[in-house]
Amino acid sequence: MENLNDCCAKIKPCGEAIFISSRIRLARNLSGEIFQTAISDKGRTEIFYRCQSAILKMRKFANGAYCNLEETPPQTSRILLEKNLISSELEQGKGSRGVFISSDAAASVMVNEEDHLRIQVIEGGLCLKALWKKINSIDDSIEKYLPYAFSSRYGYLTACPTNTGTGMRASVMMHLLGLAMSDDMEKITRGLNQLGIVARGSNGEGSDPVGAFYQISNQQTLGFSEQDIIERITNICVKLAEFEQNARQKMLEExxxxxxxxxxxxxxxxxxxxxxxxxxxxxxxxxxxxxxxxxxxxxxxxxxxxxxxxxxxxxxxxxxxxxxxxxxxxxxxxxxxxxxxxxxxxxxxxxxxxx
Structure with missing residues (x-):
């Protein structure tokens, strides 16, 4: 396994304009296993080592880095959080849990977060369609070793009902300072909510958009295909970028x-x-x-x-x-x-x- 610091060092600032980065996360649980909300400490440990054995068989992660958060100093886990390699739920969790990071630091798999598995890919710019191909391949590879909890009626079964269906959260980080300075973001946020889209701060759910860095993501997964979600988020973000460009130009002129x-x-x-x-x-x-x-x-x-x-x-x-x-x-x-x-x-x- 690669050294954690060396792996994290591969994350470079993208320098993109309005579209800063794109991210897709998939929530998955193991078939026949108790979900995290009701599992015992012993069961959580068993899930952890079962997932570890499977993930390390994949070349993408076997050559990357691995972090057992139960044994990791809080300072290291906070750095992983600030680099968006783990979630706040995983960082603040208890018991057997960890993260596997790919050799290029563009993909990670969290174990024992809210669900047994949270698979994530992230890259600079607006690139959800390309990310879906990558994460779908990772997802399929993991499923060869770890059968998922899946319903032919509802789709992937998750600890939180709002994730049931595709289990997907697709998001784009955008810099919308022009709209924020024009006092238009409150109105836009309300409009997005009516469409099942949420605009959060850069630290995800519950965070404020400091510096006008907004994370635009889907709220609904049930009843939609992955392609539907990606196309919808992409189209909305393209339209938001147009609004932002117009707001900047209007300020410059007026x-x-x-x-x-x-x-x-x-x-x-x-x-x-x-x-x-x-x-x-x-x-x-x-x-x-x-x-x-x-x-x-x-x-x-x-x-x-x-x-x-x-x-x-x-x-x-x-x-x-x-x-x-x-x-x-x-x-x-x-x-x-x-x-x-x-x-x-x-x-x-x-x-x-x-x-």
């Missing part, structure tokens, strides 16, 4: 001072702050990301900005050390000052439409 002021203030804060929280830093980096998209900073700036968005998160800042919130805020400010030294200050001479 209220450029407010746009420039937000970007300039963000730069000034990052350049001079002595202490700064995760949320404030994310808001400022989001503004610079918008500046890069719209041509006020070099386009390649997004790569460093995305990399910095990860570096400033609590576990990445701590690097295995015990830091108080104040110490983290001080260190975060220093990391940000160092990062923007490698960026060119925004210049507002050009008003060309960029996206």
């Amino acid at each position: 209220n450029p001072e407010a746009l420039f002021d937000k970007i300039a203030r963000a730069w000034a804060i990052l350049e001079s702050a002595i202490m700064i929280s995760t949320s404030e830093a994310t808001e400022c980096l989001s503004a610079l990301r918008l500046a890069s998209d719209m041509g006020f900073m070099p386009a390649k700036s997004k790569i460093l900005i995305d990399e910095t968005l990860l570096k400033i998160r609590p576990a990445h800042l701590s690097e295995g050390k015990e830091l108080t919130p104040k110490m983290r805020d001080i260190k975060r400010a220093a990391v940000l000052k160092s990062a923007i030294k490698n960026l060119k200050k925004p210049v507002f001479g050009s008003r060309k439409k960029r996206a």
